[in-house]
Amino acid sequence: MTTTTQSHPELPALQAALAAEHAAVYGYGVVGGRIGPTRRPEAQGAYDAHRARRDALRRTVRDLGGTPQAAAAAYELPFPVPDAAAAIRLAAELEDRVAAVYADLVRAAGGTRRTEAAAALREAAVRAVRWRGSGVAFPGLVERAAAPAPPGGAGTDSDAL
Secondary structure: OOOOOOOOOOHHHHHHHHHHHHHHHHHHHHHHHHOOOOOHHHHHHHHHHHHHHHHHHHHHHHHOOOOOOOOOOOOEOOOOOOOHHHHHHHHHHHHHHHHHHHHHHHHHOOHHHHHHHHHHHHHHHHHHHHHHOOOOOOOOOHHHHHOOOOOOOOOOOOOEO
């Protein structure tokens, strides 16, 4: 990065959101290859939405003087995805993980970026409900309650979905 977190305290959370969007785009490539034809348009819409968010985050990081987080060549899936049922579970998992990162960005950001992060969190939560068929009380915070925080900060391994 070419700037410090002191000059742009939102930058680490923006970079984490960008990394999550890279992973979601990759993950939806897997979902699209395994999902049934009736839900394929839904997967395509989610893929497109994550690509748009990824591109917007790249621009924001650049505008703040940072170097945007690059996508990994591949990502480790959280479980095997051999069929449509597993693809649906993966799509819900992707949305949960993206929601969690946007919850962090809502905490870190202010003004317009906070509003955009809240909108992204809401969109991910809605997509997760559609995939899963049920919701959670606090989207983006579920896994925080179930798992201890990773050492060294709020980020996650960028090569794992």
